[in-house]
Amino acid sequence: MSGLVMPEADAATMARRAEIVADMRIIVPGEGVVETVNEMRAFETDGLTAYRQLPLVVVLPETTAQVARILKYCNERNVRVVPRGSGTSLSGGALPLEDAVLLVMSRFNRVLDIDYANRAVIAQPGVTNLAITHAVEQDGFYYAPDPSSQIACSIGGNVAENAGGVHCLKYGLTANNVLGVEMVLMSGEVVRLGGSHLDAEGYDLLGLMTGSEGLLGVVTEITVRILKKPEAARAMLVGFSSSEAAGQCVADIIGAGIVPGGMEMMDGPAIRAAEDFVQAGYPLDVEALLIVELDGPGPEIDHLIGEVEAIAAKNGAVTSRISTSEEERLSFWAGRKAAFPAVGRISPDYYCMDGTIPRKALPTVLAGMRQLSQKYGLGVANVFHAGDGNLHPLILYDANNPGELEKAEEFGADILRLCVKVGGVLTGEHGVGVEKRDLMGEMFSDTDLDQQMRVKCAFDPQHLLNPGKVFPQLRRCAELGRMHIHRGQIPFPDIPRF
Amino acid sequence: MSGLVMPEADAATMARRAEIVADMRIIVPGEGVVETVNEMRAFETDGLTAYRQLPLVVVLPETTAQVARILKYCNERNVRVVPRGSGTSLSGGALPLEDAVLLVMSRFNRVLDIDYANRAVIAQPGVTNLAITHAVEQDGFYYAPDPSSQIACSIGGNVAENAGGVHCLKYGLTANNVLGVEMVLMSGEVVRLGGSHLDAEGYDLLGLMTGSEGLLGVVTEITVRILKKPEAARAMLVGFSSSEAAGQCVADIIGAGIVPGGMEMMDGPAIRAAEDFVQAGYPLDVEALLIVELDGPGPEIDHLIGEVEAIAAKNGAVTSRISTSEEERLSFWAGRKAAFPAVGRISPDYYCMDGTIPRKALPTVLAGMRQLSQKYGLGVANVFHAGDGNLHPLILYDANNPGELEKAEEFGADILRLCVKVGGVLTGEHGVGVEKRDLMGEMFSDTDLDQQMRVKCAFDPQHLLNPGKVFPQLRRCAELGRMHIHRGQIPFPDIPRF
Missing domain, CATH: 3.30.465.10 (Uridine Diphospho-n-acetylenolpyruvylglucosamine Reductase; domain 3)
Structure with missing residues (x-):
């Protein structure tokens, strides 16, 4: 079955596609070109499954020389290219475009x-x-x-x-x-x-x-x-009666100059969901749990555990346990690692956000999130990298209830706006992609975005590489006031070219 | 005395300068504009005193708004600007240009x-x-x-x-x-x-x-x-009978996963010059000395000292001492910190280079440097940040002997070429500035330099900010094939504009 991916395309478009596919087969011989709809389905989305799109054609090069020939070819013929790794990204960054070559790098595996x-x-x-x-x-x-x-x-x-x-x-x-x-x-x-x-x-x-x-x-x-590898690692479970107290404890640990190997936080709903799912031994009578891992030579770990315990006590910790074996350390982590699927068991759907804030703003943002939860009438479970201020709030909703998906998305956007308001940013480690593209204006001024776009223009003036991602609105390089494109005008990247 | 800095300038040039000075006085009132030759002398060079140049005018703004107005003014009028901090740079990066405003940031001091x-x-x-x-x-x-x-x-x-x-x-x-x-x-x-x-x-x-x-x-x-601050720090002095053995020891320490707080190396000439100058207690019968500082909690330090001692012994260390007090630790460092002036006592002149190499290439480069020393008939003393592969060879010469300065410079360039050959780079921490500008081609291909220049164009398409530094040859942004400058052509930055 050949690649009828553009059912409404006209004959000229289909002919151009066929020409590109044939040229790709010359550059990457053998199994490196995938063009049937069935085979291309495997590439139509990334880890953020809300978005789906089939590409023009999938190409899997094996050498740098092939990548160079593909990009040169596409650059000269004004063909867009979307690069892709394993496709696990969570913001739609590797999402194909219907008029773009999907350049899959999975054969570069040595x-x-x-x-x-x-x-x-x-x-x-x-x-x-x-x-x-x-x-x-x-x-x-x-x-x-x-x-x-x-x-x-x-x-x-x-x-x-x-x-x-x-x-x-x-x-x-x-x-x-x-x-x-x-x-x-x-x-x-x-x-x-x-x-x-x-x-x-x-x-x-x-x-x-x-x-x-x-x-x-x-x-x-x-x-x-x-x-x-660190010589040893031990983990602590520290429970608090409020997320705000746990957040303040995190800020104080870092403020004291201690840098744990990991410092994760879960709030009440997440703790209970995880414990119900994997029986990690978490306390169920607390509203926030910190998992603090200290690694290094044994004597250093002992020393730091004492310091962390003192800071936790000062912040009103109500429970504290220290792992005494490697098995116990791994069991402390088992609940955290299962938290996302665990939350999936208590809510029909959830929406995972990713924002980052200055550490000292943790108590403020956690309190603000609680207010937003009341405003939208939707629950939120918090599971996140507390030590570096990288939040992953999971907004609980039911897509079968009319309007709840939209409410969840608006709730999520409000959380990110709150992150920006306290001096944070819209993402921590999941990227902007297509998901947060339209929120970039909350974070950056037009001046900021123009300057970033000028840098983009310095690499790819025709906007052929992964267009439609990251930037809320691609301006022609010429519109930035100081550059223009040879070979005449190019259409805006949001409009498919053929 | 007014700023007659361009004795051969014509009347139109002098009038334009007077207009710029007057406008700067409007933007930065009070003491913030310096224009007499005597006062500007303080700014005519940086830490690399081989280059001297008076600027057009010195401006010392106090607020971001003033900096913004100055740059906007200069951008609109095609006036070049050289930014400057304290002027301690070692590659001529803050060197003034005769037709450029020198923007000194020293009043931003809070x-x-x-x-x-x-x-x-x-x-x-x-x-x-x-x-x-x-x-x-x-x-x-x-x-x-x-x-x-x-x-x-x-x-x-x-x-x-x-x-x-x-x-x-x-x-x-x-x-x-x-x-x-x-x-x-x-x-x-x-x-x-x-x-x-x-x-x-x-x-x-x-x-x-x-x-x-x-x-x-x-x-x-x-x-x-x-x-x-680390809880404690202890330093070790480890002597070797060759620089190559010391270099291999450094590579092995890092290869074992140990990251000392500092790991410095001195070779025979540097050891003897430093000991003669400050009596740090260095062994005089070795050809290379490592100063290895370990910091952190006490028990971790003790543990790591044992590991470093074992690695040193395996590499044939002939002496080893560990500081037993803070005073002794500081005395170990005193010789290293005085090494540059100490070398100044044994040679009429020296030329300090700054290159960086992959750590495992240390023995190769040290041996190569010895060969170059014989080829040029000039001594070299090595004092450097061995742990991160950042070399500071000091080439010894006498500027009063005709041709020796040129030989020293050629020797230095050969050392940097050797650094690049083994996979290293032309500089570690001193920048490129004007000193190494013409060596950039040794490191970067035209493609590399073009891409860097495109990025520069994305920030400063008229090449008004610190022109003549870093890049061996400034191309007009238009020549890079994809951008052009509004407002017509600009002259090449190497040619003074007025």
Whole structure:
């Protein structure tokens, strides 16, 4: 069955598509071009399943040279391109466009070099996050950023989204653990940014690429920093009678200069849902629970546990338990890791938000969220990376009740507006994608957005790379007042071209 | 005495200068405009005293609004601007241009906010690096990056150069410790990048700004992360019979996953010069000395010292001493800190280079440097941040011997080429400025440089901000193939405009 993906397309459009597909088959011979509707279904969405779209064609290159030829081809013929890793993103960043080539990097799946002297691993972008740790763990090392999807998500996707995880509080986001990349510009030119050394002269294009959500270039090789596994780790469960008290405890722990390996928080609804689901041994008579993990040499852990206990007591902690074995530590985490599906058991639907706030604003935002919950008449369960202020409120609703989905979305947007109001931002680790594109104006002024767009224009002046993502409104580069596009005008990217 | 800085200028040029000076006096009333030759002498160079140039006029604004008005004015009238902090840079980055306004940020000298809950300090860019630590040390905190010039250098200059220091091995460069900035674009528009939260959606313009050497915008406020002071610190002195063995020991320590607070290396000539100067108690019968500082809780330090000793022994260490008191720890550092002036006592002149290499290449590069020393017939003393591969070779020469200066410069360039050859870069923490501008082609391809220049064009399409620095050859934005400048052509920045 051939790719009749545009049932209403005219003959000229179909002919142009056929030409592109044929040219892609020349660039990527063998199994690397997927064009039937059935086969392309596997690529029509990402982890945010609310959005679905079939691409023009799916191409799975195997070499940097092929990626360069594809991008050069598309650049010259004004064809849009959406890059994609494993497709686990949560904001629609890898969502296909019906008139765009979907460039899937999953065949770039090899670990190329392990270099302990420089504490670096070189991997292709399709390697999963966890596979990097697997490649070095027998020698006592690991790759620190650990998004929940780490078994499936690709390191290339991690770079695109600047992925985080439970341990990014102490060990940093992807941006803090990537040393270098090879990337292909939309023009087909190949550049190398960074390397396995400390710093590079010239502009920090490596940092710019990290978190750019596939709008600036396609990464074809990544050098990451690996860390030695901590000698030991112990976790504490600390219960509070209010989320505000737990939030203040988090702010005080960080304010005291302690940086736990992880510091997660769950509120009453999340605690009870998780305990009911996996029996982690959580206290059921508290309204907030902190899981604080301390790692390092044993004596350091003992010392820090004492400090954390004192701060918790000062903030009115009502329960406190410290893991005494590796099994107990893992059981403390089991509830947290099962919290999302657990919430799924108590509510027909939930909407997961992702915002970040300055840590000291935690009590304010938690109180504000409670007020919003009353205003909208919808429950909210909070499960989040408290230590770094990255909230994941789960808004509970029932899509079968007319209007509840819309209420949930409006509730979510209000939470993000509250995050921005206290000095935070619209996202923590899930990206902007299509989901939060229209909220960017809440965070950024027109001046800010114009400047970001000028940077985009410096990489991809025709807006061919992942258009329609991140920016609320793409302006032609010419409209930014200082640049224009050769080859005449281009249509706005929101309008399919053929 | 008025500012007769351009003795050969014609009347029209002098009239235009007078008009700019008068307009600057309107924007910055009072003492904020300096235009006499005598007064401007204080600003004619930076820490790299080989270059001297008087500016058109010196302006010292006090508010962001004044900076915005100055840049807007200059942008509209095609006047160049060179931003400057304390002027301690070592690559000529703050060197004035005869036709440019020198924008000195030293009156932005206030610490605006101390926020322990978010572990952040907000400071104006003219605040010195050390003053930030002074503002928080009574509460047990400090600001980690510690360039040698920290008593004088400004935090704004640190952002511009992405400054490092002894402790950046463990605690990161400036880029890893800056959370947010307020900056003024050349257009006069004010943008805020980052904040006191974890991460921001949108492009990482904050990372891009850090290390951009004053070519993208003028920073008017900076939020930095502060750290809790380590509970304790102990230093080790480990001697080796060759630099190669010491270099291998450094690579092995890092390869084992140990990250010392600082790990510095000195070779034979530097050891003997320092010992002769300050009597630090260094062994004189070794050819290389490592100073390894371990910080953290006491038990962790004891544990790590044992590991480092074992690695050192495996690499043939011939002497090893561990500090037993704070006084002894400081005496270990006294020789290292006095090494530059100490080398100045044994050679009439020296030329300090700054390159960075992957750590595992240390033995190779040290051996290569010895060969180059023989080839050029010039001595070299090595004093450097070994832990992060940041070399500071001091080339010894006598400027009174004809041709020796040129030989020293060629020797230095060869060392940097060697750094690039082994996968390193041309600079570590001193920037490119004017000093290394012409070596950028050794490191970057034309494609790389074009892409960096496109990013520059996205911020400052007329090349008015700090022109002639960093890039070997400024191309008109239009020449990059995809942008052009409104208002017609602009002259090349290397040609003074009036």
